[in-house]
Amino acid sequence: MSTAAVAVRAPAHETGSYLEHGRGVRSWLFTLDHKRIGIMYLVAISACLLLGGVFALVLRMHLWSPQGALVSNDAYNKLFTLHGAVMIFLFIIPGIPAALGNFVLPLQLGAKDLAFPRVNLLSFWLFVAGAIFFLVVLVVGGVDTGWTLYPPYSLESARGLGILLALSAVVLTGFSSILTGVNFIATIHRMRPPGMGWFDMPLFLWALYATGVIQIISTPVLGITAAMGFLERIFHLGLFMPEYGGDPILFQHFFWFYSHPAVYIMILPAMGVVSEVVSVFSRKPIFGYRFIAVSSMAIAIIGFLVWGHHMFVSGQSRWASLAFSFLTMLVSIPSAIKTFNWIATMYKGAIVLKTPMVYVLTFFAIFGVGGLTGLFLGLLATDVPLHDTYFVVAHFHFVMVGAVMIAFLAGLHYWWPKMTGRMYHEGVGVASAWLVFLGFNLTFVPQFLAGVLGMPRRYATYAPQFTAHNRLSTVGAFVLALGLVVALAGLLHSLRRGRRAPPNPWGAASLEWTIASPPTHHNFDETPRARGPYDYSGLHEVSEDAGWVREEGR
Ligand code: HEM
Ligand SMILES: [Cu+2]
Numbered sequence: 176m177s178t179a180a181v182a183v184r185a186p187a188h189e190t191g192s193y194l195e196h197g198r199g200v201r202s203w204l205f206t207l208d209h210k211r212i213g214i215m216y217l218v219a220i221s222a223c224l225l226l227g228g229v230f231a232l233v234l235r236m237h238l239w240s241p242q243g244a245l246v247s248n249d250a251y252n253k254l255f256t257l258h259g260a261v262m263i264f265l266f267i268i269p270g271i272p273a274a275l276g277n278f279v280l281p282l283q284l285g286a287k288d289l290a291f292p293r294v295n296l297l298s299f300w301l302f303v304a305g306a307i308f309f310l311v312v313l314v315v316g317g318v319d320t321g322w323t324l325y326p327p328y329s330l331e332s333a334r335g336l337g338i339l340l341a342l343s344a345v346v347l348t349g350f351s352s353i354l355t356g357v358n359f360i361a362t363i364h365r366m367r368p369p370g371m372g373w374f375d376m377p378l379f380l381w382a383l384y385a386t387g388v389i390q391i392i393s394t395p396v397l398g399i400t401a402a403m404g405f406l407e408r409i410f411h412l413g414l415f416m417p418e419y420g421g422d423p424i425l426f427q428h429f430f431w432f433y434s435h436p437a438v439y440i441m442i443l444p445a446m447g448v449v450s451e452v453v454s455v456f457s458r459k460p461i462f463g464y465r466f467i468a469v470s471s472m473a474i475a476i477i478g479f480l481v482w483g484h485h486m487f488v489s490g491q492s493r494w495a496s497l498a499f500s501f502l503t504m505l506v507s508i509p510s511a512i513k514t515f516n517w518i519a520t521m522y523k524g525a526i527v528l529k530t531p532m533v534y535v536l537t538f539f540a541i542f543g544v545g546g547l548t549g550l551f552l553g554l555l556a557t558d559v560p561l562h563d564t565y566f567v568v569a570h571f572h573f574v575m576v577g578a579v580m581i582a583f584l585a586g587l588h589y590w591w592p593k594m595t596g597r598m599y600h601e602g603v604g605v606a607s608a609w610l611v612f613l614g615f616n617l618t619f620v621p622q623f624l625a626g627v628l629g630m631p632r633r634y635a636t637y638a639p640q641f642t643a644h645n646r647l648s649t650v651g652a653f654v655l656a657l658g659l660v661v662a663l664a665g666l667l668h669s670l671r672r673g674r675r676a677p678p679n680p681w682g683a684a685s686l687e688w689t690i691a692s693p694p695t696h697h698n699f700d701e702t703p704r705a706r707g708p709y710d711y712s713g714l715h716e717v718s719e720d721a722g723w724v725r726e727e728g729r
Contacts, residue, residue, distance in 0.1 A: 192596065196696035207292035208696060212299050213278030214594065217587075219299075220274055221663075223265035223306060224580075228656060230258035235618075235652040241639045251635035252319035257312070259322030260341065264348045265306050267575050268437060271444035273302070273355055275586045276383050278594060280359060282687035282694065283377045285368040285703040290361040298354035305347035312340045321633060323430060324401075326415040326423045330408045339408060342401040349398040352440070356390030359383050368686075371705035377685045378467050378708075382447025385471035389436045389443075389478065397433035400426065427489055431482035439478040441575060443471055445582030446513055449535050452585050453517050455683045456532035457524030460709035463516035470509035477506045487558050496555050503553030510546055514539070529681070530604030534585035537612040538578055545573030548623070563633075565644075566626025569619045577615050584611065584662060591666060592680050596693040597673030603665035610658030617651025677722025682714050688723075 193210045196202075203211055234254055237245040246254065277295065281288050289295050312318060318337040320329040324345075329338055363384050367376070403414050404426070413420035446467075454461040461467065483491060483499030517539065526532065548570045551557045561567065584607075592598055625644040630637055637645065679688040685708040690699060713726040 191695045192691065192693040193696045194596075194693055205296070207288070207296055209277050209281050209288045209292065209295060210594075210694065210698075212295050213274055213276075215299060216269065216277060216302070217274040217594075219303060219306065220266050220270050223261055224659075227258055227261040227266055228659070230254050230261065232652060232656060234258060235649040237635065238637070238645045239649055241637050241642055241645075243635045246635075248635040249319065250317075252633075253317035255633060256318050256321055257309070260344075261309060262575075263322055263437075264345065265302075265309065267441050267579055268352060269302060269348075269355075270441075270579070270583050271448060271586060272359070272383055272386055272440075273298075273351075275448070275583070275590060276355075276359065276379075276444060279590055279687060280362060280380065280383060281366070282593070282690070282698060283380055283685050283708075284362065284366050284371070285686045285699055285705060286362065286366040287698055289358045290365055291358050294354050294358055298351045298358070301347050301351035301354070305344045305351060308340050308344035308347060312337045312344070315340065323434075324404065325430075326404065326407070326421075326426050327417060330404060330416055334408075339405060342405045342408075345401040346398045346405075349394045349401070352390050353394045353398075356387035356394070360387040360391070363387075368702050368705045374465060374468065375705060375707060376468075378450035378461065378464070378471075379444075379447035381468040381471050382443045382450070385475040386440050386443045388472075388475045389440050393433045393436040393440075393479070396429055397437075400429040400433070403429075424486075424489055424491070427486055428482070431485045432479075435482040435485065436475075436478045438571075438574065439474050441579045442510075443474060445538075445579045446471070446510075448582045448586035448589070449517060449538055450513075451683075451685070452531045452535045452589055453520050454709050455589075455681050456527045456529060456535070457521045458527065458682070458711060459520055459524040460707070460711070461516070462519035462522075463512075464709070466512050467516050470512045473509040474506065477502070477509070481506050481553075484553050484558070487555055488562050500553060500555040500558075504550070507546060507550060507553075514543070514546075528605070530599070530601060530608055531585045531589040533605050533608040534581050534588065534611075537608060537615075538581045538585065541573055541577030541581065541612075541615065545570060545578055548573065561626065563631055564626035565622040565630045565632055568632050569622035569626055572619050572622070577619070581611065581615075584608070587666070588662075589681070590687075591669070592676030593687055593692050593694070595670060595673075596676050596691075597669045598676050598680060599665050599669040599673055603661060603668075607658050607662035607665060610661055611655060612658075614651050614653070614655030614658050618648050618655055619651070621645070621647045621651075674720070677720065679714075679723040682711065682716060682723035684708055684710050684714065 193208055197206070203215065206212060233245065234251070237243050237251055243251065315336045318334070318341050320338065324338070324341065363380055406412055407414045407416055407421065411419045415421040415423050415426040417423065450461055450467055481499055481503045483495055484503045487496050548566070552561060552567060552570055588599060588604055621644040625641050628641070630641045630644070676692040678691055681688070684706070686703055686705060689703060714723050715726065716723050
């Protein structure tokens with residue numbers, strides 16, 4: 176593309192960008208444009224992150240002193256339940272796929288939209304309905320069961336409307352997630368442009384594809400389990416409650432048959448973001464493309480065989496535990512393969528330390544620790560003493576907050592110029608990445624230590640010898656929150672004051688960077704011909720304002 180061609184397309188943000196295509200609230204709420212739906216998801220999940228974050232800060236303030244500093248024990252239990260439920264069902268599961276994926280997936284395919292735009296809108300509104308249900312739970316008095324909603328405790332007749340609403344919210348958000356998965360899979364199958372075979376796709380698309388497979392296979396199990404719980408609570412069918420002849424362990428099997436694969440619904444899209452960013456900001460084609468692509472699918476499949484590692488102490492047979500422990504070790508192999516390939520991509524690359532890359536470097540540090548501590552929990556011998564301690568809490572926050580949320584922030588900064596047409600302030604972005612990294616480690620490293628020393632999870636009070644661990648953790652939580660506020664402020668500020676973004680500010684090679692920032696309503700004037708998503712040959716930077724262009728004829 177010549178510089179002249181860029182100049183002709185650039186004014187799109189003055190005339191025909193998708194942001195100006197249709198005005199008024201209705202043109203957003205009922206839009207079928209994947210880009211607008213992506214933005215609405217982004218706003219919605221960010222609000223949920225904020226809500227869950229406020230719950231977290233209250234929890235951490237309460238744990239300032241051993242006997243609890245702030246709320247009643249009962250309120251504490253309700254707060255950690257809603258914190259977990261909101262963060263998992265409303266932020267971390269939909270986060271990358273529904274917000275960033277919705278926006279980026281059709282663009283990376285050179286397509287006009289997803290295969291089923293109406294289903295996409297339906298999935299958004301199901302999500303909103305689920306979120307509203309969770310809010311109503313709060314209003315009607317809350318639930319105190321933990322996000323895992325284990326019976327028999329959760330389905331006792333003493334428990335009121337809250338649990339029924341929470342189970343319904345799980346069904347609603349579950350269906351939202353399934354529909355997103357169906358849509359992504361259909362789109363990737365049907366709408367790849369000429370010249371893009373399966374192994375020519377950007378790795379973010381492979382990640383979303385593998386995620387879609389898990390969403391479709393596992394989430395119905397969660398939905399049906401929640402529905403069964405609902406019916407059990409009202410009609411006493413004898414499914415999960417011993418007093419009616421049911422089996423609470425059955426609930427745990429169903430729950431983890433979804434919820435272990437669900438951790439891959441969270442991490443695979445995050446890995447997809449990392450693959451894009453690490454290649455672009457190392458200015459090198461991704462190393463071991465096929466291995467990364469295929470390992471996403473391997474994770475999606477093996478991830479279904481390990482759920483029993485959550486139940487080593489629930490009374491499942493010793494043979495089952497042994498098998499699950501062995502299979503758990505297998506699932507770490509594809510993640511390790513990816514990590515080696517990312518590092519090899521950076522090796523001898525010309526690394527550019529822009530905000531997305533700084534976030535990704537912190538991802539490597541944190542995901543490494545998060546994944547490796549998973550091995551201690553997956554091994555039968557070491558999990559038994561560590562189970563239900565703060566070690567588990569630290570482990571899953573390392574992978575979910577430290578890895579997935581940080582990858583989300585990396586992706587958000589990376590695609591922000593494409594979404595908004597504005598460049599965020601690089602200094603503020605980098606500062607936010609460091610604050611998040613420092614705050615995160617200060618919050619969760621002490622929890623590993625407290626866990627190894629035996630501090631149990633899910634209690635409103637603790638033994639005095641854990642005071643120092645908890646205080647460090649509380650201070651860390653505020654640093655982490657500050658980092659997020661700085662990131663948010665930097666991004667919002669750019670909407671008004673940021674420099675206009677060129678079509679390709681990073682010198683990336685995938686198709687979304689060949690069109691204007693922000694794109695027009697139709698995305699592409701004509702179906703583009705795909706070339707390698709990591710083929711940087713011929714790309715050179717004209718200037719900061721004009722970004723990168725590809726030389727004619729390359
Ligand atoms: C890759 C992303 C990962 C995510 C998002 C993740 C998430 C989680 C979550 C949410 C829990 C706690 C659930 C609860 O009880 O409330 C957990 C526990 C656990 N994780 Fe992970 N995990 C990841 C990776 C791994 C890996 C790689 C392994 C092992 C190789 C692993 C092994 C375990 C085990 C065994 C437990 C249960 C510990 C116990 O309750 O005693 N995890 N993880
Ligand atoms: Cu698991």
